Each structure stands twice: as structure tokens, then as C-alpha cells.
Amino acid sequence: MQKNERQAYLKQLIKDQVIERQSDFVTALEADGVPVTQATISRDIKDMQLVKVPTTGGRYRYSLPLEKQLSPLDKLRRTLAAAYRHGDRMDQFVHLVMNPGTAPAVGNLIDQLHDQRIFATIAGDAAILIVCRGTAQAKEVLEMIDAMVG
Incomplete structure (x- = not known):
């Protein structure tokens, strides 16, 4: 084993x-x-x-x-509460602005969700680009992120 x-x-x-x-x-x-x-x-x-x-x-x-013990979704909620600044969307792209140094961890947590609406996640130091499978999916993903931070 x-x-x-x-x-x-x-x-x-x-x-x-x-x-x-x-x-x-x-x-x-x-x-x-x-x-x-x-x-x-x-x-x-x-x-x-x-x-x-x-x-x-x-x-x-x-x-x-x-x-x-927390699920990736719960970890994402907790991390976003402290790290998320704002997000925006264009076509099938979602751009998240984070506190410096937090984007890699948040990007990894987003990947762990295995969300079928998301094609790829690219994280820099303080920003994340989420490539969604379509415009409607990008809108839903940004709404989900915004809802997590209240």
C-alpha cells in the first residue's frame, strides 16, 4: 500500500x-x-x-x-473572508482581486471544488483569473464567490 x-x-x-x-x-x-x-x-x-x-x-x-476536517468549500469561505477584495467578470472570464500573497491558496481551493463550470484557474500573487466554460457559468461563479463573502 x-x-x-x-x-x-x-x-x-x-x-x-x-x-x-x-x-x-x-x-x-x-x-x-x-x-x-x-x-x-x-x-x-x-x-x-x-x-x-x-x-x-x-x-x-x-x-x-x-x-x-473542513471541506474545500468551507476552507474557501474562511479564506475569502480575510483575503477577497473584489471581483469582476468579462465574457467567460472571472477576475478576483485578493490581498497580496493570498491568491495561490485561494486558487488551489477553487481547483479543489472540481466545479464543472470552471475550465481553468490561474493564480498570481494577488489576483486570480478563472476561465469558465461560458458566460452564464462565469456569472454564476462570480455570484457564488460574492455570496461567500457576504
Whole structure:
């Protein structure tokens, strides 16, 4: 199993089960026929920035950090609230003006939406050009962005 597959599996385990110890991860993986060492799990925990949170019984379980639990849409909303200045549209193009240095992250979040109205996203330092599949889609995308920032 590749590292990214294993880490996706660990993320799913955290959502489906209460995982209190690294050995719980090892046991679950081995039960599915995936041999893994505790050292590998330890590295995965560090890479994934997993945290331990209290449970109702006074024990602790592994969890994803809050920002990794948010969907790309929620992350986009939060980021736009602090970074978005204004947007404009021409034909099938949407131009977003952002605070300096924030456009790459916002562009990446827009790409993560996999919005079928969007053909391509090009992010500079403080601006993003969104190429939509048509004029109507560009209008909808700009309206969606504007609605996110209120």
C-alpha cells in the first residue's frame, strides 16, 4: 500500500472508529491484510498532523486538526473572508482581486471544488483569473464567490 493510500485509510479509520493508540492503527491495517510497523504509523501521524482530543469517557482519541476536517468549500469561505477584495467578470472570464500573497491558496481551493463550470484557474500573487466554460457559468461563479463573502 502506498503512503497516500495508507494515510487516506488512516483518515477513514479516524472517522469510523475511536482510535486511541498507534497500535490501534496497526491492528486495523493488519486486519485488512496490510502489514505495517508502528514506526510507519508514527511517521504518518506526524505527516498528517493528527492530534489527540478528549472523549466523553476521559480518554483520548486521534483526530484530524480542525483545518483538515473542513471541506474545500468551507476552507474557501474562511479564506475569502480575510483575503477577497473584489471581483469582476468579462465574457467567460472571472477576475478576483485578493490581498497580496493570498491568491495561490485561494486558487488551489477553487481547483479543489472540481466545479464543472470552471475550465481553468490561474493564480498570481494577488489576483486570480478563472476561465469558465461560458458566460452564464462565469456569472454564476462570480455570484457564488460574492455570496461567500457576504
